[in-house]
Every structure is written in C-alpha cells, then in structure tokens.
Amino acid sequence: MPFTVNLNKININKLSVVFTWDDNESRQISLIAPLFRRYNIKCTFYVVPGENGFREGVEGYSQIANDGFEIGSHSFSHPDMTTLNNDEANIEFIQSSEEIFKSINFYPLSFAFPHHYSNETLIQAAKRYYLETRNTLNNSVRISIKTLSEKEALLIRLEEEIAKGHNVIFSGHSIITEEEFNNGGKGEGYEPSRLSLVESLLEKIILYNKNIEVITFCQAAIKEYIKLNNLYENDICVFDDNSLNYLQKLNIDRHRLIQLL
Numbered sequence: 263m264p265f266t267v268n269l270n271k272i273n274i275n276k277l278s279v280v281f282t283w284d285d286n287e288s289r290q291i292s293l294i295a296p297l298f299r300r301y302n303i304k305c306t307f308y309v310v311p312g313e314n315g316f317r318e319g320v321e322g323y324s325q326i327a328n329d330g331f332e333i334g335s336h337s338f339s340h341p342d343m344t345t346l347n348n349d350e351a352n353i354e355f356i357q358s359s360e361e362i363f364k365s366i367n368f369y370p371l372s373f374a375f376p377h378h379y380s381n382e383t384l385i386q387a388a389k390r391y392y393l394e395t396r397n398t399l400n401n402s403v404r405i406s407i408k409t410l411s412e413k414e415a416l417l418i419r420l421e422e423e424i425a426k427g428h429n430v431i432f433s434g435h436s437i438i439t440e441e442e443f444n445n446g447g448k449g450e451g452y453e454p455s456r457l458s459l460v461e462s463l464l465e466k467i468i469l470y471n472k473n474i475e476v477i478t479f480c481q482a483a484i485k486e487y488i489k490l491n492n493l494y495e496n497d498i499c500v501f502d503d504n505s506l507n508y509l510q511k512l513n514i515d516r517h518r519l520i521q522l523l
C-alpha cells in the first residue's frame with residue numbers, strides 16, 4: 263500500500279541550507295540550539311557517544327530532538343575511519359547508532375565522518391545504516407565556519423553556491439561570543455564559530471528565503487531522495503512499497519516520515 267504525506271516542513275522546490283555542529287560541545291545545547299530556536303529553524307548536531315560530553319549532554323539532546331533538531335552520528339569514538347578494517351568500521355556505524363537510540367530514543371539518520379576522512383568503500387558501508395553522509399548529499403557543497411571566517415566572504419560564497427543551484431552544508435563545532443573574541447579568548451572546542459557571524463548568516467538567509475530553506479541534514483537528504491525517485495507531485499509525496507522498505511531498513515518508518523516532512 264502506498265503511503266501519502268503532505269509536505270509541511272520541507273519545500274521540494276527550494277534549495278536546502280543546513281547547519282551542522284560536531285563533537286558534543288556543551289554550547290550546542292546552551293547557545294546554538296537557543297539561537298536557532300529564536301529564528302524558528304532547526305539544525306543538526308553530530309554527536310560521538312563514546313567521547314567526552316555526550317553523557318552530560320544527553321538530557322539536552324533528547325529535549326531538542328523532540329523539538330525537531332537532528333541528532334546525527336559522528337561515529338562512536340571519532341577515529342580516522344580510513345585506518346580501520348571493515349569490522350572496525352561497522353562497529354563505529356552500528357555502536358554509535360545504538361547508543362544514540364538508547365540515550366535519546368531517536369535513531370540517527372545521517373552520518374558525518376570524523377575529520378571528513380572517508381573513501382568509496384566507507385561511504386557505501388555507511389549507506390547500509392544511514393540515509394546519507396554529510397559529504398555526499400546530492401548537489402551540495404560544504405562550507406566550514408571557523409573562528410576567523412569573514413562574514414562578507416561567507417555571504418558571497420553562499421550566494422554563489424545558491425546561484426549555481428547547490429545545497430549548502432555549513433559545518434562547525436561550537437561558539438565563541440563577541441566578548442570572548444574581543445578579549446582574545448578561545449571560546450569552546452575546535453575553531454569555534456563567532457556567534458555574531460552565525461546570527462548574521464541566519465538573518466541574511468531568512469531574507470533570501472524565496473529560493474532556499476534552512477532545514478536539518480536528514481530533511482535535506484530525504485528531500486533529495488524524494489526528488490531523485492520522483493515520489494512527489496506538488497506538495498504531496500507518495501511512498502511506494504519499495505521506498506518504504508528501503509527507508510524502514512534505515513530506521514525511517516511512517517511515523518518518522520511524518521515528523522520530518
């Protein structure tokens with residue numbers, strides 16, 4: 263039996279802009295999620311259940327997952343996965359997924375390779391467990407937001423990519439406030455993004471929103487899946503048995519589809 267869903271939370275005709283944040287940094291819960299909430303948009307957090315900060319963050323991650331933020335997998339222990347054998351790599355895919363599910367009651371649907379290191383074999387393996395990996399979304403580019411990233415340069419780059427018809431995936435770790443930055447502080451985590459820069463990106467993007475929408479990575483991935491398989495007409499999406507089976511194997515059941523779409 264086909265399954266029909268009205269597309270309320272994504273727009274098939276818009277390009278996707280996604281913000282992703284890695285490595286269980288505590289400001290993801292205390293600063294980043296509240297910032298995105300203020301704009302009424304969602305982002306994606308790639309967590310590492312076997313590393314510091316995950317346990318402490320579980321309550322917060324669980325809460326924001328219930329509100330529609332995405333908690334994706336960034337492996338179990340953050341190794342360079344290109345140095346692992348097949349069994350070791352599979353453990354990273356599976357153990358992180360199970361641990362995230364046990365902790366927050368949502369299976370992670372997308373995967374971000376630690377350090378962005380991957381290869382074709384690893385990507386194919388990841389897609390046995392996850393709908394998509396951060397660096398392989400159809401028609402997308404990734405732009406990292408580092409501490410010294412220039413606002414104007416990022417905005418120009420964003421506009422160029424949108425003009426080329428690309429989905430844009432931003433990646434960062436945590437946040438440094440203006441006060442810390444001006445006082446020569448380090449903020450939190452690896453190359454934290456300046457809070458004011460993220461804020462102005464969001465404001466600019468909201469102005470553009472005729473052609474783009476800010477959604478989570480897994481929403482962007484499902485959108486590309488729906489488009490590539492031609493499963494929609496206007497804002498109605500019809501999943502046939504094949505696609506339902508395929509998605510079910512990736513822990514995306516009908517209930518989850520309704521939550522995401």
Ligand SMILES: [Zn+2]
Pocket residue numbers: 284285336340376377
């Ligand atoms: Zn990382």
